[in-house]
Amino acid sequence: MTQKDKDKDMSNISTSERVLVNRGLAQMLKGGVIMDVTNAEQAAIAERSGAVAVMALERIPADIRAVGGVARMSDPKLIREIQRAVSIPVMAKCRIGHIVEAQILAALDIDFIDESEVLTPADDVYHIDKRQFTAPFVCGARDLGEALRRIAEGASMIRTKGEPGTGNIVQATRHMRRITTELSRLKSCREDEIFELAKEFRVPISLVDETRRLGRLPVVNFAAGGVSTPADAALMMLLGAEGVFVGSGIFKSGDPAKRAASIVQAVTNYDDPKLLAKVSEDLGEPMVGINEDEIELIMEERGR
Amino acid sequence: MSKVKVRLGIVAVQGAFVEHRRVFERLGAECVEIRNARLLDECDGLVLPGGESTTQGKLARELSLFEPVRAAILRGVPTFATCAGLILLAERIVDDSARYFATIPCVARRNAFGRQNASFTTALDVRGIGAFPCVFIRAPYLESVGKDVEILATYCDRVVGVRYRNQWGFAFHPELTDDDRLASQYLADVVSYAARIRS
Numbered sequence: 001m002t003q004k005d006k007d008k009d010m011s012n013i014s015t016s017e018r019v020l021v022n023r024g025l026a027q028m029l030k031g032g033v034i035m036d037v038t039n040a041e042q043a044a045i046a047e048r049s050g051a052v053a054v055m056a057l058e059r060i061p062a063d064i065r066a067v068g069g070v071a072r073m074s075d076p077k078l079i080r081e082i083q084r085a086v087s088i089p090v091m092a093k094c095r096i097g098h099i100v101e102a103q104i105l106a107a108l109d110i111d112f113i114d115e116s117e118v119l120t121p122a123d124d125v126y127h128i129d130k131r132q133f134t135a136p137f138v139c140g141a142r143d144l145g146e147a148l149r150r151i152a153e154g155a156s157m158i159r160t161k162g163e164p165g166t167g168n169i170v171q172a173t174r175h176m177r178r179i180t181t182e183l184s185r186l187k188s189c190r191e192d193e194i195f196e197l198a199k200e201f202r203v204p205i206s207l208v209d210e211t212r213r214l215g216r217l218p219v220v221n222f223a224a225g226g227v228s229t230p231a232d233a234a235l236m237m238l239l240g241a242e243g244v245f246v247g248s249g250i251f252k253s254g255d256p257a258k259r260a261a262s263i264v265q266a267v268t269n270y271d272d273p274k275l276l277a278k279v280s281e282d283l284g285e286p287m288v289g290i291n292e293d294e295i296e297l298i299m300e301e302r303g304r
Numbered sequence: 305m306s307k308v309k310v311r312l313g314i315v316a317v318q319g320a321f322v323e324h325r326r327v328f329e330r331l332g333a334e335c336v337e338i339r340n341a342r343l344l345d346e347c348d349g350l351v352l353p354g355g356e357s358t359t360q361g362k363l364a365r366e367l368s369l370f371e372p373v374r375a376a377i378l379r380g381v382p383t384f385a386t387c388a389g390l391i392l393l394a395e396r397i398v399d400d401s402a403r404y405f406a407t408i409p410c411v412a413r414r415n416a417f418g419r420q421n422a423s424f425t426t427a428l429d430v431r432g433i434g435a436f437p438c439v440f441i442r443a444p445y446l447e448s449v450g451k452d453v454e455i456l457a458t459y460c461d462r463v464v465g466v467r468y469r470n471q472w473g474f475a476f477h478p479e480l481t482d483d484d485r486l487a488s489q490y491l492a493d494v495v496s497y498a499a500r501i502r503s
Contacts, residue, residue: 017424017425020439020480021423021424021425021440022420024320024423024439024441024477024480025420025423025442027323027480028320028356028388028441029355029356030318030319030320030321030322030355031317031318031319031355032318032356047358050358050359050362050363051359052355052356052359087358087400087415088356088358088359089419089420106421109418109420110420111419111420112420135420135421136420264359264362265363265366267318268317268367269339269367272339
């Protein structure tokens with residue numbers, strides 16, 4: 001897209017309309033599972049298993065962890081192949097603060113950009129000004145302040161920053177609970193306290209006020225990082241997540257299609273233990289997990 | 305809004321069902337989320353929300369919801385469907401062998417305007433309502449409709465709103481706006497249906 005085309009593109013649609021359709025797409029994904037895939041074949045399996053969207057990646061987080069080194073945006077060719085393979089939305093990751101990787105993903109007509117701590121950050125101070133893009137962004141957050149900072153920068157969707165590629169749900173649980181607790185505190189605070197909270201969160205007062213009045217984040221909030229069983233996914237929903245991302249948990253397990261379909265069922269029926277028991281049955285080997293104190297690289301610390 | 309208290313079943317297997325619930329509760333209807341067939345017979349109306357039609361269709365089948373919902377629609381229960389919901393009601397889907405409830409004689413094209421970059425909002429003249437704010441998100445349109453299908457809205461000559469017997473289908477999302485007029489009209493239908501079957 002040339003600069004001229006881009007200007008034309010932006011002039012066609014006002015910012016508030018863009019916010020509405022981008023936050024709206026995230027709303028349509030609610031109650032669903034977004035799955036990491038590394039090729040067209042996996043993408044097709046994910047779609048058939050009931051995924052609401054796929055995340056196109058060269059390597060799933062568990063392998064990024066194993067290989068080490070600098071992790072970057074995926075090859076556009078791979079992303080295009082995955083786009084051709086499925087009819088559901090396709091997401092892809094860019095590095096935190098890497099404006100040009102985000103522009104490249106936008107040029108690929110990607111449905112959602114994940115400015116992700118799973119990749120090596122390109123900027124240790126600034127996140128991308130996501131308001132400058134037509135495409136929607138999802139960003140990770142460990143607490144309410146972090147979530148609101150990303151929303152102020154233009155994120156249309158938030159997810160927890162559970163430790164990716166570990167198969168351990170503990171960090172995602174921590175983030176989900178923390179955000180819920182902080183939201184209830186905000187909801188019940190006096191109106192004259194929002195000014196101080198805005199300072200604490202480092203976001204505009206108007207955003208704090210909007211969130212307080214809504215009693216929830218102004219965008220959809222998913223759980224991500226460490227989900228590897230149907231029970232993990234259901235736990236996230238029980239704690240207030242509006243849907244889940246599953247990364248390494250599916251295609252690092254023994255029977256990906258079956259596990260994927262079971263996790264989809266678990267998200268819809270998270271409050272039905274009998275059904276959860278049924279869908280948890282005979283899923284084969286789960287991915288091998290890593291405990292918190294065995295992790296060498298803590299990804300959630302990236303980008304605050 | 306009405307003397308007859310009505311209960312709406314919001315099919316809640318996946319998607320933006322809470323948004324519909326908020327609208328209809330604002331209008332005074334009782335709403336129940338439908339994830340299994342148990343509560344279905346007690347509903348005076350059915351709402352099929354936006355989301356991913358492939359996911360919703362698959363889950364409806366796996367949760368044994370598919371036949372009971374289809375039977376309710378065919379029985380005449382007023383049904384309100386948006387976006388993915390409209391795809392589920394279409395008799396045929398272009399480039400797709402999947403068929404879901406297939407209760408409106410029409411052919412739907414999924415993601416008909418393109419990917420998310422092509423999502424947009426616009427005001428359209430909706431029949432019986434007038435100018436209405438329409439939010440299209442990776443939206444479908446109907447390539448053709450049967451002769452008994454009433455066309456309620458078009459965008460650039462594409463059909464994006466229809467009514468067929470007891471079913472209302474829209475390619476856009478009235479539930480994402482503050483404008484409750486379409487939902488109110490549908491609810492009036494539900495009220496008269498409820499009064500009729502209870503008398």
